[in-house]
Amino acid sequence: MVKKCEVCGNNVGVLDQKIKTKDKKYVCENCYDKVFENYNILDLTNWEQAHNFDDFMGLFNDGITIDLKKENKKGKESSKKERANKEAIMLEENQVKREAFKEKRKDEKAERQIKKDEIRKQKEIKKDHIKSTKEKFKNHDALLFDRLSFDPVDKEIMQPKTFTKPFEVIPYSDIVGYTPIERGHSKNKKHGITRAVVGGVLAGGVGSIVGAGTGGKQFEYTDKLGVNIALKDGSFLEAFFIKQETKEGMMVKAAYDNFYRICSLLDGIIAENGHETSQKVEMTNPNDSLAKQIRDLKELVDDEIITQEEFEAKKKQLLEA
Ligand SMILES: [Zn+2]
8 A cells, every 4th residue: 555645745765665754754855854854764763763743844844954863873872872871870870879879878887796796795794603602602611402502701602503494592591491202212121221210100290200211211212302492582492412213322321411400500590580380290111001901900909909929029020921
C-alpha cells in the first residue's frame, strides 16, 4: 500500500517508507528537505526514532532549518555527558553509602569491643574477688567440709562454683537449720554390725539424736552421710562425706568424724543465731523389724513376763535366723 506524506499528502518514496516517526507517521523527502539539511538516511533515522510527528511539524511551521548531522552529534554528546554525569553521581552516592556502611561497621565493632572489655573486666574483678576470698578463708584457718569452707573469724561460709550454683559467700547468720542425712544398710544379717545396732537399741536410744550415733557401726554399708543446711532465703547448702555405698572401715570412720564435727559446728551457729535446733534424723535400717522384735522382747523382761535368760536365748535365735 502506498503511504502518503502526513504533511503534503503526496505519496512517499520507497526509501521514505522505511522511515517513520516515533508515533508511526510518514513524511516525504521533499518535506524533510524543508527542515533538515546536511543529513543522510542514518541521521534521519536517528532523529525519527527520537521524535514524534508533532516535533517535526513544530520545526516545519516555524520555518526552522537544522543541520541534522550536527544536531545528532550534539544529542549524542549531551547524552554521553549526561550518562557520564549520572555515573559520576551514582559513583559518588555509592561511595558515600560505602563510607557510611564502613563507619557504621566501625562503630559496631567499637561497641562490641567495649562490651567485650567490660565483660572481661567484670570477669577479672570476679576472679580477683574469688581469689582474695579464698586467700582470706585460708588465712582464717577455715574448716573444710566436703566443698564448704567455714571461716570461724568472719563467720562466713564459702560455697565454690558448681554446675548448679555460683560461687557464693554466705554469712553464718543466714543459717536457720540443718538436716543430718544418714543412710545405710547391711547385707548380712549375721554381721557383727547388726548385733551392735541391736545392742544399741536395747540400751535404749540409738538413732534418735545426732551425735549419739555409733560412727556408722549400725550399718555394714553407709550409702549417704552428710547435712542439708537450710538458709534464710529457702535455699540450702549441702555437705556430703559419703555419697555412695561404702563398706565399713577407715573411710566411713573419717566421714563420721567430719559428720559429727559439722553437726556440732552447725548446732553452735544455729544456737548463736537464736534458732531452735530443729533437726530431723533421717535413718533407714532394713533391720528395724528385727530390732523392734528384740525391743519388744526386752519390754517383756522389764515387765518381768520373761526372764533375762529366756530373752537372751530368744535374741540369739532371732539374730541367727
Ligand atoms: Zn510531503
